[in-house]
Each structure stands twice: as C-alpha cells, then as structure tokens.
Amino acid sequence: MKIMTCPMNGPRNISEFQWLGPAHDAAEATDENLITRLFHTPNPMGVLREWWRHTPSSTVFIAERDLITDEILRTYLKGSDADKPQTNS
Amino acid sequence: MEDGKRGRSMPMELLKYGLRRGHRPYRDIPATPDLRKRYDVVIIGGGGHGLAAAYYLSHYHGISDIAVLEKGYLAGGNTARNTTTIRSNYLTLPSIEFYREGLSLFETMSQELGFNVMFSQRGQLTLAHSDAAMRSFRLRAEMGKHAGIRAEVVDARTVQTLCPHVNMDFGGQHEVLGGLWHADGGTARHDAVAWGYAKRAAEKGVEIHQRTEVTGFGITGSRMTKLHTNRGTIAAGQILQAAGGMNGRIGEMAGIRLPIRNFPLQAMVTQPLKPFMDILLSSSNLHTYLVQSSRGEIVIGGGTDPYQLISTRSSLPQKEALATGALQLMPFLHNVKILRQWAGITDITPDFSPIMGASPLQNYWLDAGWGTWGFKATAVAGKRMAETIATGRVPDLLMPFALERFERFELLNEMGATAAGH
Numbered sequence: 378m379k380i381m382t383c384p385m386n387g388p389r390n391i392s393e394f395q396w397l398g399p400a401h402d403a404a405e406a407t408d409e410n411l412i413t414r415l416f417h418t419p420n421p422m423g424v425l426r427e428w429w430r431h432t433p434s435s436t437v438f439i440a441e442r443d444l445i446t447d448e449i450l451r452t453y454l455k456g457s458d459a460d461k462p463q464t465n466s
Numbered sequence: 467m468e469d470g471k472r473g474r475s476m477p478m479e480l481l482k483y484g485l486r487r488g489h490r491p492y493r494d495i496p497a498t499p500d501l502r503k504r505y506d507v508v509i510i511g512g513g514g515h516g517l518a519a520a521y522y523l524s525h526y527h528g529i530s531d532i533a534v535l536e537k538g539y540l541a542g543g544n545t546a547r548n549t550t551t552i553r554s555n556y557l558t559l560p561s562i563e564f565y566r567e568g569l570s571l572f573e574t575m576s577q578e579l580g581f582n583v584m585f586s587q588r589g590q591l592t593l594a595h596s597d598a599a600m601r602s603f604r605l606r607a608e609m610g611k612h613a614g615i616r617a618e619v620v621d622a623r624t625v626q627t628l629c630p631h632v633n634m635d636f637g638g639q640h641e642v643l644g645g646l647w648h649a650d651g652g653t654a655r656h657d658a659v660a661w662g663y664a665k666r667a668a669e670k671g672v673e674i675h676q677r678t679e680v681t682g683f684g685i686t687g688s689r690m691t692k693l694h695t696n697r698g699t700i701a702a703g704q705i706l707q708a709a710g711g712m713n714g715r716i717g718e719m720a721g722i723r724l725p726i727r728n729f730p731l732q733a734m735v736t737q738p739l740k741p742f743m744d745i746l747l748s749s750s751n752l753h754t755y756l757v758q759s760s761r762g763e764i765v766i767g768g769g770t771d772p773y774q775l776i777s778t779r780s781s782l783p784q785k786e787a788l789a790t791g792a793l794q795l796m797p798f799l800h801n802v803k804i805l806r807q808w809a810g811i812t813d814i815t816p817d818f819s820p821i822m823g824a825s826p827l828q829n830y831w832l833d834a835g836w837g838t839w840g841f842k843a844t845a846v847a848g849k850r851m852a853e854t855i856a857t858g859r860v861p862d863l864l865m866p867f868a869l870e871r872f873e874r875f876e877l878l879n880e881m882g883a884t885a886a887g888h
Contacts, residue, residue: 379781379783392783395772396772396773412873415816415872416725416816417725418725418727418816420714420726420727425774427774444774444776445777447777
C-alpha cells in the first residue's frame with residue numbers, strides 16, 4: 378500500500394487521494410506565457426510540485442514528488458509555514 | 467523456409483534440418499556494428515516507428531545509409547509493452563484519415579515484409595454503459611462513415627450477438643446500453659512488426675545500433691550537426707526523433723520544447739484459456755479493454771496511471787482497477803491467474819494526438835507524442851516520416867499533426883476516442 382501524508386489527516390492510503398496536476402502560481406499568469414501554461418505542463422525528471430486532494434475530507438494541498446522514483450518528499454497546505462522553498466534538502 | 471527451397475515438402479525439409487549437424491545460427495537482425503562517423507539519416511529510437519521509417523527509407527526512397535540508435539534492446543520499449551490494438555475509429559477527420567491508412571498497411575504487412583506479423587482483423591467492440599457514451603459513439607460512427615471506415619452504433623442485442631460472453635448487467639450499475647462496432651479493427655503481434663521492419667531494413671544496409679544511447683547534441687545555427695552517444699560522436703544529414711516515452715527528454719536535449727507529459731500505462735495477461743473471444747472488447751466507462759491473444763491469454767489493458775510519473779514501475783491499485791473492470795465485463799474470469807504484468811512510459815500530449823513533422827531545426831524531424839495510441843500507427847508513421855525525410859516536405863496527411871498546432875490553437879482533441887480505447 379502506498380501511503381501519502383495529508384496535512385490535515387495524517388498518513389492515509391494513496392487510494393484516498395486525487396491528483397489535481399502541477400501547481401501553477403497565479404501571479405505567473407500572463408498573456409505572453411498563455412501557450413506555455415496551457416500546453417507545456419512541467420514534466421521534470423526530478424521533483425514536481427503538484428496539487429492533490431484528500432477526497433473524504435476534501436482537503437486540497439500541495440505535494441512535492443519525485444517523478445522518477447515516485448517518492449513523496451513533502452506535503453503541506455498552500456500558504457502554510459511549510460509552503461516556502463527549502464534551501465537545503 | 468529459405469526462398470529457393472519452395473516446392474519441396476515442408477515436413478521433409480524440417481526432418482532434414484533437424485537431423486543435420488553443425489547448425490549455423492540464423493539471425494534476422496545483424497549484430498550491432500561499430501559506429502561510423504557519419505550517416506545520411508540517423509533515427510533516434512529502435513522501436514517500431516523508427517524501424518518502419520528505416521524500412522521505408524531504404525526500400526522506397528533509395529536511402530540506406532541509415533543508423534538506428536536504440537538505447538536498450540530492439541523494440542524493448544513501448545513497442546513491446548503496448549496491447550496491440552489496431553483501429554481507426556477516431557473522432558476528428560485528420561485522425562481518422564491518418565489511422566485509416568495505418569490500418570490498411572497492417573492488412574498487407576505480412577506479405578510486404580515476408581514476415582508473419584499475425585494480423586487478425588477481428589473487429590473491435592467498444593461498450594457504452596451511459597447515455598453520454600452512446601452520444602459520443604454516434605458522433606464517432608458518423609465521422610467514421612464520412613471518412614469511409616466501418617464504424618457503427620449497435621444496440622444491446624447486437625452486443626450480445628457479437629460477444630455472447632459479455633456481462634450485460636441489465637438493471638445494474640454498469641448496464642450495457644450498446645456499443646460502437648468497428649469491423650476494421652484488429653490486432654497483430656507487436657514484436658514481429660518491429661522485427662519484420664528491422665530485418666528488411668538491415669538487408670538494405672541499415673545499421674541497427676542497440677545499447678546506443680544519445681547523450682547530447684551539437685547544434686550549429688538551425689541545423690543539428692552532431693549526435694553524442696555513449697559509443698562516440700556521429701554526424702548526420704537528417705535526424706528523426708522517434709524515442710517513445712523519452713521523446714520529451716530527447717526534445718529537451720535538442721532544445722525543442724514539446725508539450726509532453728509522461729504517465730505510466732499498465733497492462734497484464736492471464737494464463738492461456740481456450741479460444742472464446744474473437745473480437746477486441748473495450749469499455750469506455752470502465753477504462754478497460756480485453757483481447758484474447760493467439761496464445762489464448764486474455765490481455766487486459768486500461769487507462770494510464772492517475773498521476774504523472776517517468777517510470778515503468780507497476781502499482782497494485784492500478785492492477786486492481788484493471789481486474790475490477792475485467793471482472794465486471796466477464797465475471798467468469800474471477801479464478802483465472804495473472805501470468806505477467808508490466809508498465810510502459812507513455813508520452814501524452816494535451817489533445818491525445820501525436821506530433822509529427824518539422825521541428826524548429828531544419829534537419830531534425832519529429833515522430834513523438836504517441837502516448838497510448840502509437841502501435842497502430844507504426845506502419846503509417848514510418849512510411850510518412852520516411853517520405854518527409856526523403857522529400858524534405860511534410861505530406862498533407864501529417865500537416866494537421868504539426869507541433870505548431872498548439873500555437874495556433876488548432877488542437878485535434880482525441881481524448882474521448884483515445885483515453886480508454888487506445
């Protein structure tokens with residue numbers, strides 16, 4: 378069983394979660410990068426910052442996950458203390 | 467049998483062959499030669515598409531100074547991992563016309579290659595369990611008729627006639643309301659398709675370099691001049707990128723941004739059963755499809771994993787989802803054992819259509835974005851990309867699939883006709 382940690386409900390079965398796709402920063406949305414935002418979704422061979430939802434509690438949060446190893450590195454609520462770039466990992 | 471020995475009886479030939487001493491091993495594919503300094507054409511990716519392009523270039527366009535570079539072993543990526551659905555019942559006119567030509571090439575492939583690809587044109591039935599699915603089927607059937615393929619909406623009674631083993635689930639949650647019957651649909655042996663193209667291309671002098679990974683590119687102005695590999699650096703007149711799941715990454719290395727995301731696609735096969743299912747069966751609602759292979763195994767496929775990943779790992783939840791769908795359609799499979807399971811890395815585009823044709827580099831051509839729908843296009847993509855490379859002009863058939871369509875908002879949305887149907 379793959380486990381994901383919901384920031385509100387703790388470690389739960391991955392089947393309780395819904396993937397909502399890569400996180401975009403609304404402030405980065407401009408007319409110039411419209412094509413990029415619509416079609417060129419991030420697909421790094423590394424860590425992706427993405428939206429997830431814990432379905433039973435409808436908790437929407439951010440996860441940082443490695444797209445090669447499928448390792449979930451961090452999960453946190455948007456705007457929480459944890460929601461800032463980590464300088465050392 | 468070798469060609470010159472036709473006419474003698476096969477049992478006698480086999481007996482003589484079996485009793486003869488000192489057999490020399492016969493290889494369809496030559497061993498990997500040393501890498502030369504330059505080739506007229508270099509093809510990145512030794513899967514079905516790349517090998518088909520090499521075949522058509524060498525047999526139809528007189529270009530055989532070709533190197534096919536394959537990172538792993540021949541046709542070991544998505545060519546080996548797909549579930550071999552061949553069909554043309556798509557939604558948009560450019561797609562239907564493209565896949566129609568692709569399907570027709572499968573009809574004559576064994577004869578063309580002198581290599582049995584075991585093409586079985588048994589028809590594909592997609593089930594609808596909702597009114598919404600029936601509506602989309604009507605649209606696809608009308609588009610199909612318009613484009614001259616065989617696609618028709620059938621009612622529940624006809625579904626039972628076409629596939630008596632289907633659990634109709636009358637009154638249940640997944641009641642079968644009807645289906646989309648595609649009499650042109652079929653299946654073929656994926657390995658044989660790649661090997662057939664490889665064998666015939668190699669006969670014309672095409673070099674197939676296995677275990678040869680592209681590690682970087684040298685670009686001068688708007689031309690690609692160098693390819694760096696783990697076996698040395700080479701130069702090429704023209705380059706074709708046909709790297710399957712790694713297309714996004716290879717494009718990135720070439721400085722070409724492709725709208726591609728990777729998702730794993732998982733499948734599995736059961737133990738062999740007596741032949742009972744003579745069609746390809748899909749369900750668009752359950753995201754499951756079943757086909758009985760020539761060995762009797764039930765091949766079970768479905769949609770991609772629910773989140774992005776660049777890995778061929780399998781997961782229990784996805785395998786359970788496949789099994790759930792299969793058991794809904796055919797509950798009598800419940801004690802059948804799974805023999806093998808696997809995953810491939812798909813390169814999904816925003817509109818579920820491929821990217822073919824020109825790139826921002828003059829001598830670099832794209833055959834990418836094949837997601838979960840690439841196998842059926844092996845022949846036509848190879849043939850038309852070969853034509854593109856040989857003439858320097860993208861054929862009309864491929865123009866709608868240009869990379870620039872995203873800039874122009876001219877998408878070819880095939881999500882509804884592809885996501886669960888492959």
